[in-house]
Amino acid sequence: METEILARIQFAFTVAFHYIYPPLSIGLGLILVIFESIYIRTKNEEYHKLAKFWTKIFALTFGIGVVTGIVMEFEFGTNWAVYSRYVGDVFGSALAAEGIFAFALESGFLGVLLFGWNRVKPWVHLVSTIGVFFGSMFSAIWIVVANSWQQTPAGYHIVGEGLNARAEITDFWAMVFNPSSVDRLTHVWLGAFLAGSFLVLSVHAYYLVKGRYVEISKKAFRIALIVATVFSLGQLFTGHQSAEGVAKNQPAKLAAMEGHFKAKGPADMYLFGWVNKEKQEVTGVKIPGGLSFLLHYDPKAPVTGLNAFPENERPPQVNAVFQFYHLMVAIGMTLIGLTLLASFLLWRKKLFQQKWLLRIFVWAVFLPQIANQVGWFAAEMGRQPWVVYKLLRTSDAFSQAVTDNQILFSLILFFVVYALLFFLFIYMLNKKIKHGPYDESDTELRPKTEEITQIITGKN
Amino acid sequence: METFLGIDYPTWWYLVVGGLFSGYAILDGFDFGAGAWHLFFKKEQSRRIALNAIGPVWDGNEVWLVIGGGALFAGFPVMYATFFSALYVPFMLFLVCIIFRAIAIEFRSKEEGKLWRKSWDISYSVSSTLLAFLLGVVLGNVLQGIAVGKDYLYQGQGFFEFLNPYALMTGFTTLSLFMVHGAIYLLLKTEGRLFAKLTVLLKRAIIGFMVIFGITSLYTLLYIPHLSDDFKSNPILFVVPVLTFLSIANIPRLANKKRFRGAFLFSSLTISLLLVLVAIELYPTLLISTVDPKYNLTVYKAAASTKSLKIMMTIVAIGAPLVAGYTFFVYKTFRGKVKLDEHSY
Numbered sequence: 181m182e183t184e185i186l187a188r189i190q191f192a193f194t195v196a197f198h199y200i201y202p203p204l205s206i207g208l209g210l211i212l213v214i215f216e217s218i219y220i221r222t223k224n225e226e227y228h229k230l231a232k233f234w235t236k237i238f239a240l241t242f243g244i245g246v247v248t249g250i251v252m253e254f255e256f257g258t259n260w261a262v263y264s265r266y267v268g269d270v271f272g273s274a275l276a277a278e279g280i281f282a283f284a285l286e287s288g289f290l291g292v293l294l295f296g297w298n299r300v301k302p303w304v305h306l307v308s309t310i311g312v313f314f315g316s317m318f319s320a321i322w323i324v325v326a327n328s329w330q331q332t333p334a335g336y337h338i339v340g341e342g343l344n345a346r347a348e349i350t351d352f353w354a355m356v357f358n359p360s361s362v363d364r365l366t367h368v369w370l371g372a373f374l375a376g377s378f379l380v381l382s383v384h385a386y387y388l389v390k391g392r393y394v395e396i397s398k399k400a401f402r403i404a405l406i407v408a409t410v411f412s413l414g415q416l417f418t419g420h421q422s423a424e425g426v427a428k429n430q431p432a433k434l435a436a437m438e439g440h441f442k443a444k445g446p447a448d449m450y451l452f453g454w455v456n457k458e459k460q461e462v463t464g465v466k467i468p469g470g471l472s473f474l475l476h477y478d479p480k481a482p483v484t485g486l487n488a489f490p491e492n493e494r495p496p497q498v499n500a501v502f503q504f505y506h507l508m509v510a511i512g513m514t515l516i517g518l519t520l521l522a523s524f525l526l527w528r529k530k531l532f533q534q535k536w537l538l539r540i541f542v543w544a545v546f547l548p549q550i551a552n553q554v555g556w557f558a559a560e561m562g563r564q565p566w567v568v569y570k571l572l573r574t575s576d577a578f579s580q581a582v583t584d585n586q587i588l589f590s591l592i593l594f595f596v597v598y599a600l601l602f603f604l605f606i607y608m609l610n611k612k613i614k615h616g617p618y619d620e621s622d623t624e625l626r627p628k629t630e631e632i633t634q635i636i637t638g639k640n
Numbered sequence: 641m642e643t644f645l646g647i648d649y650p651t652w653w654y655l656v657v658g659g660l661f662s663g664y665a666i667l668d669g670f671d672f673g674a675g676a677w678h679l680f681f682k683k684e685q686s687r688r689i690a691l692n693a694i695g696p697v698w699d700g701n702e703v704w705l706v707i708g709g710g711a712l713f714a715g716f717p718v719m720y721a722t723f724f725s726a727l728y729v730p731f732m733l734f735l736v737c738i739i740f741r742a743i744a745i746e747f748r749s750k751e752e753g754k755l756w757r758k759s760w761d762i763s764y765s766v767s768s769t770l771l772a773f774l775l776g777v778v779l780g781n782v783l784q785g786i787a788v789g790k791d792y793l794y795q796g797q798g799f800f801e802f803l804n805p806y807a808l809m810t811g812f813t814t815l816s817l818f819m820v821h822g823a824i825y826l827l828l829k830t831e832g833r834l835f836a837k838l839t840v841l842l843k844r845a846i847i848g849f850m851v852i853f854g855i856t857s858l859y860t861l862l863y864i865p866h867l868s869d870d871f872k873s874n875p876i877l878f879v880v881p882v883l884t885f886l887s888i889a890n891i892p893r894l895a896n897k898k899r900f901r902g903a904f905l906f907s908s909l910t911i912s913l914l915l916v917l918v919a920i921e922l923y924p925t926l927l928i929s930t931v932d933p934k935y936n937l938t939v940y941k942a943a944a945s946t947k948s949l950k951i952m953m954t955i956v957a958i959g960a961p962l963v964a965g966y967t968f969f970v971y972k973t974f975r976g977k978v979k980l981d982e983h984s985y
Contacts, residue, residue, distance in 0.1 A: 257724030268717020
């Protein structure tokens with residue numbers, strides 16, 4: 181028991197930390213491609229500066245994403261040996277494809293993206309940026325495919341028994357396009373675009389509030405706002421698709437997300453609430469029949485509840501799944517509200533005067549990050565007690581050869597190292613933001629000299 | 641068992657994984673080696689040039705580790721699971737070193753402070769050295785076998801058992817070989833006084849490597865006889881050790897003539913040939929059990945299904961030329977001596 185819990189804590193901690201970075205890389209990658217394309221079309225030097233500035237921040241997130249990602253790959257073997265033997269035949273081909281199609285593409289072109297500005301022609305550089313961006317998108321494909329296979333296994337058969345049992349692949353494309361992979365992949369991609377675009381919004385909103393780099397920041401803010409608006413609306417659609425998929429393929433998870441206990445019966449939808457697992461009730465504000473309506477367009481339609489499953493096949497942490505899921509949804513709605521309001525003001529040409537709204541955007545960078553994290557928490561905790569849905573239990577999947585002391589040692593090690601890593605990341609990010617997209621001595625000083633002349637000549 | 645061109649699929653995948661590991665050792669080998677030399681350079685400018693010599697490529701090199709690990713997981717899931725859970729602590733240390741090395745490269749030149757740069761220089765060099773060494777230690781344990789028993793469970797004493805004398809020897813052999821390899825790479829990338837200094841360092845490193853390699857080889861022949869069985873039963877295989885010695889001998893010969901491209905080719909070839917030797921010695925076993933030979937993991941016992949292996953062979957056949965393509969493009973873009981600019985580390 182102890183070993184299992186420690187192994188789970190370590191995996192959860194290392195993967196949650198890792199997942200701060202890849203969505204930023206994917207999202208910033210998209211923004212970089214846009215900035216650089218505009219530069220090449222218009223030859224406007226400001227977009228060139230924006231591209232170079234954001235490349236530096238991209239490098240930071242990418243670097244940390246790579247090293248924390250290597251940890252993840254090896255942790256399957258070190259901490260989840262039974263799982264690795266069980267799924268290797270299926271899961272392995274997705275990981276191999278990720279390495280060879282995605283990582284090699286990203287890392288190969290990364291050198292040119294970061295260091296090639298003065299070495300290759302602008303269009304060759306743009307091609308490299310696109311290569312890195314596509315690489316990071318492909319990487320998400322294979323990882324989400326592998327994870328989705330754990331949620332909704334397909335294209336396999338089981339060979340052997342007991343410790344020798346394992347899933348063997350029978351149909352590669354059925355494995356890749358398993359019932360949940362497409363819905364979940366689009367949801368993950370859009371979540372990543374939001375993480376990236378909100379970072380850009382935050383930094384440039386900060387400059388606008390401070391009155392620094394004003395013209396260049398307006399340009400960057402406009403582009404990032406369009407990206408953020410489109411994709412936060414898009415998230416409504418992909419989120420809904422995912423929820424329908426969960427209802428169909430993993431009813432126990434959906435029931436936990438809404439705290440729906442009755443085996444068969446109309447299900448409500450809560451805006452917020454608290455689940456009491458023992459009493460099997462939820463206290464909170466609800467739309468009666470809301471979940472039934474959302475899934476079947478009929479508020480009285482029956483939805484499978486937790487009690488339809490044997491005790492040992494229900495997610496043990498119902499309230500946690502409920503809370504994480506609701507937090508994700510609430511943040512999603514907030515992002516839609518924020519971006520629509522800002523877009524409206526932009527259209528009325530009033531946005532950049534609204535300092536209060538810009539201040540909200542400075543802090544809103546945390547919202548998509550939190551939503552990405554809690555969304556995954558809900559997805560993974562909702563799958564419990566299974567590591568591979570209905571096939572392999574988490575409690576059977578960890579490495580028997582590893583002792584709890586060894587895991588405690590590595591867990592403490594990761595805590596310390598990742599804390600240092602996070603501190604350095606924030607420190608460097610802050611430094612780069614303070615430094616800005618270019619040296620202020622070249623252009624930004626001009627208005628200031630005018631101000632000085634005004635003061636000297638006494639003209640207000 | 642199904643075959644392709646007369647060779648069965650597990651064996652094909654053994655060759656693929658071997659090829660990936662040898663690609664990884666050649667590529668990350670020179671940048672671990674360059675890192676191990678880092679503290680030998682005293683001037684700030686020299687350190688920056690040495691760091692930027694691997695700057696645009698080290699990340700791409702590390703991807704080979706990810707691909708190699710993925711290929712092992714995919715093709716030999718039983719080996720991947722058993723081996724990584726058995727060598728838990730060494731692998732955790734390996735991962736921590738990978739992290740420290742990457743952040744040191746990323747962060748060292750981002751601040752002016754002397755203490756800042758010095759700390760990251762030490763972190764970079766020590767982690768590079770340890771990584772090269774740990775790879776050798778892992779290899780030494782693979783060659784000797786580990787205490788794997790029933791149900792693929794490791795039954796040994798753990799961390800300190802893996803630091804046995806033979807593993808330490810293979811650790812030092814790997815480190816010294818990577819230092820030779822790294823010095824040659826840096827010679828291709830540097831000029832002036834740093835270049836002159838490296839020529840001296842390379843000479844010492846070659847002598848060091850030859851001595852350590854000689855001792856390790858002798859020890860292998862005397863104390864781990866099962867490793868040379870394949871050669872005794874199949875004398876034609878003696879071609880490989882002979883080629884290895886010729887390849888090693890070519891390194892100082894070409895280095896003395898200042899033909900460093902040629903020397904780099906031969907240090908790369910040496911790394912591959914040594915891994916070919918290992919591969920021949922082990923095959924068809926992947927992991928030798930020191931508990932009982934019946935627990936040995938052979939390629940057949942550890943392999944994924946033929947269906948899965950076929951799919952992955954297709955993935956490799958499509959992917960490998962692409963990878964070769966971008967690797968070539970990056971190295972071509974950054975060929976020649978290092979020139980620092982505002983984007984450098």
